[in-house]
Amino acid sequence: MDCYLMCVLWYILPLGLLIHLLCFIFADADFTLLRASLMGHRPESKLKGLVVWVTGASSGIGEELAYQLAKCGSRLILSARRNDELNRVKQHCLETSNLKDEDILVLTLDLLERTSHEEKTKAVIQHFGQIDILINNGGRSQRSLCLETSVDVYQALMELNFLGTVSLTKQVLPHMTQRGRGSVVTVSSVVGLAGAPLATGYSASKHALQGFFNSLRTELTDFPKILISTVCPGPVQSQIVDNAFTEELNKPVTTVGNQGHKMPTSRCVHLMLVGIANGVKEMWIAQQPFLVFYYLWQYAPSFAWTVTDLLGRKRVQNFKAGLDADSAYFSKPKTS
Numbered sequence: 001m002d003c004y005l006m007c008v009l010w011y012i013l014p015l016g017l018l019i020h021l022l023c024f025i026f027a028d029a030d031f032t033l034l035r036a037s038l039m040g041h042r043p044e045s046k047l048k049g050l051v052v053w054v055t056g057a058s059s060g061i062g063e064e065l066a067y068q069l070a071k072c073g074s075r076l077i078l079s080a081r082r083n084d085e086l087n088r089v090k091q092h093c094l095e096t097s098n099l100k101d102e103d104i105l106v107l108t109l110d111l112l113e114r115t116s117h118e119e120k121t122k123a124v125i126q127h128f129g130q131i132d133i134l135i136n137n138g139g140r141s142q143r144s145l146c147l148e149t150s151v152d153v154y155q156a157l158m159e160l161n162f163l164g165t166v167s168l169t170k171q172v173l174p175h176m177t178q179r180g181r182g183s184v185v186t187v188s189s190v191v192g193l194a195g196a197p198l199a200t201g202y203s204a205s206k207h208a209l210q211g212f213f214n215s216l217r218t219e220l221t222d223f224p225k226i227l228i229s230t231v232c233p234g235p236v237q238s239q240i241v242d243n244a245f246t247e248e249l250n251k252p253v254t255t256v257g258n259q260g261h262k263m264p265t266s267r268c269v270h271l272m273l274v275g276i277a278n279g280v281k282e283m284w285i286a287q288q289p290f291l292v293f294y295y296l297w298q299y300a301p302s303f304a305w306t307v308t309d310l311l312g313r314k315r316v317q318n319f320k321a322g323l324d325a326d327s328a329y330f331s332k333p334k335t336s
């Protein structure tokens with residue numbers, strides 16, 4: 001019997017490891033999320049009819065979230081600062097789904113205007129009567145070296161990405177605890193888990209979000225039907241580089257390279273919705289070679305820092321040479 005067991009272990013274990021290794025080479029998300037996408041609930045069945053509030057819905061990931069959620073049959077609140085862009089997104093949702101005009105509320109919202117968040121939340125509840133899911137997606141990135149960056153930029157990043165998100169969450173959460181259910185999903189980043197050059201303030205704001213929501217989750221253990229989920233994407237196609245902060249407030253990014261090499265927005269958003277439908281608490285979404293770094297940072301940080309330093313040096317060199325900082329890492333565009 002012992003001999004039989006040893007033989008099974010001898011052959012099965014390496015075979016299992018080999019299969020996982022092969023899967024990992026082609027993976028674009030962590031194993032929990034990929035397993036959910038293969039064997040878990042489908043977003044269309046779980047999210048149909050739910051009321052979902054998406055911030056940052058006027059472009060990029062938020063815009064794509066609106067399209068895919070509309071196709072799932074979710075009722076939507078679309079928020080950002082640009083009303084005309086939100087109306088464009090709403091129109092496209094109506095044309096590509098079975099939703100009716102009253103199923104989509106365009107609600108302009110500035111995350112920086114924290115005093116308006118209570119009134120905005122009331123407007124949503126008045127329209128739909130409930131909020132099932134809040135997706136904290138709105139935010140801005142950074143492209144500048146620490147030594148050259150004004151402290152005002154650091155303040156602006158924390159005010160927008162961290163405090164704006166915390167403020168809106170604090171308005172919506174009491175409604176969810178009262179009902180005993182709901183989901184707060186926050187788009188963090190790979191740099192919410194690790195660091196990256198040219199993004200000291202951005203990374204700090206996303207680390208702050210990770211700390212806040214990881215702590216909040218443990219505070220809400222009496223509410224098992226409330227999901228607190230953080231999403232940590234790697235590079236994804238969007239307007240994020242165009243809109244990034246630089247050394248000074250209001251100074252635009254000068255070099256924006258082609259974003260075609262990044263993960264297609266549709267794939268990132270599909271995985272996010274799978275994660276939400278299956279109650280995944282933290283999602284790592286990135287193509288290789290980025291995905292391997294999430295695992296290295298988690299399980300072998302000393303080795304990860306050595307490799308990160310090498311890549312980081314190249315990134316800073318690109319930036320100082322006036323190139324798009326990412327350009328050294330990619331060669332061919334990805335199609336959706």
Ligand SMILES: NC(=O)c1ccc[n+]([C@@H]2O[C@H](COP(=O)([O-])OP(=O)(O)OC[C@H]3O[C@@H](n4cnc5c(N)ncnc54)[C@H](OP(=O)(O)O)[C@@H]3O)[C@@H](O)[C@H]2O)c1
Pocket residue numbers: 055056057058059060061062079080081082085109110111112136137138139140141160187188189190232233234235236237238239240241243
């Ligand atoms: N793309 C990536 O590679 C990547 C990777 C990791 C994480 N993320 C995160 O993904 C989220 C979405 O970014 P994205 O990539 O889709 O970039 P994006 O295309 O630039 O979208 C950013 C969104 O945030 C909104 N926004 C900016 N400032 C705002 C404010 N003061 N109040 C309310 N809304 C505001 C923008 O709308 P208005 O200008 O109309 O207000 C826009 O809809 C961000 O949190 C970002 O940090 C992105």
